[in-house]
Amino acid sequence: DQQVKQNSPSLSVQEGRISILNCDYTNSMFDYFLWYKKYPAEGPTFLISISSIKDKNEDGRFTVFLNKSAKHLSLHIVPSQPGDSAVYFCAASDRGSRLTFGEGTQLTVNP
């Protein structure tokens, strides 16, 4: 039962353009959502989070959007930079319990 899904295993964008990473979830009890970035041979690095009481959270080049009715969240990176190339995981939790992760999306930003 995959409660958090990232349907795109990979995404390629040009440097300077917007990267949009998508995530869908099925558990309506999830109330906290996070995005992580992971480089090879390293642990995931926290990027940005959003509570279910909000629909948008912005931090520099990163913005997370939450659409609760559609059970969908997205991460926007603008402008994209080559150093953003990594695997991006979305995660969700239910009132402070375990984090449930998606399968990840490999982002490649081409110079």
Added chain:
Amino acid sequence: GAGVSQSPSNKVTEKGKDVELRCDPISGHTALYWYRQSLGQGLEFLIYFQGNSAPDKSGLPSDRFSAERTGGSVSTLTIQRTQQEDSAVYLCASSLRGDTEAFFGQGTRLTVV
């Protein structure tokens, strides 16, 4: 320490041996998580600690896997009678209360030969 620390960083073991993986969370963080990532797979939840107790251990794949946490700090994940399918990167994370962002260690790469 400033971040989550895991040891060893790499472990090669023979099939059938027991292994212990250690996690030192960020000081003051009450929540601690163990995940693993097999080759080409996503992050698989194993167990979650709040303080020294484990309210959710539903992700442990078999009774060969166990974990404990002492003093609300260090955690040890033990795998008994290792099998080749146990080969993966084992990741530990901690968060302040469990309803805030979790910070991950670098992981322990376990290879069972």
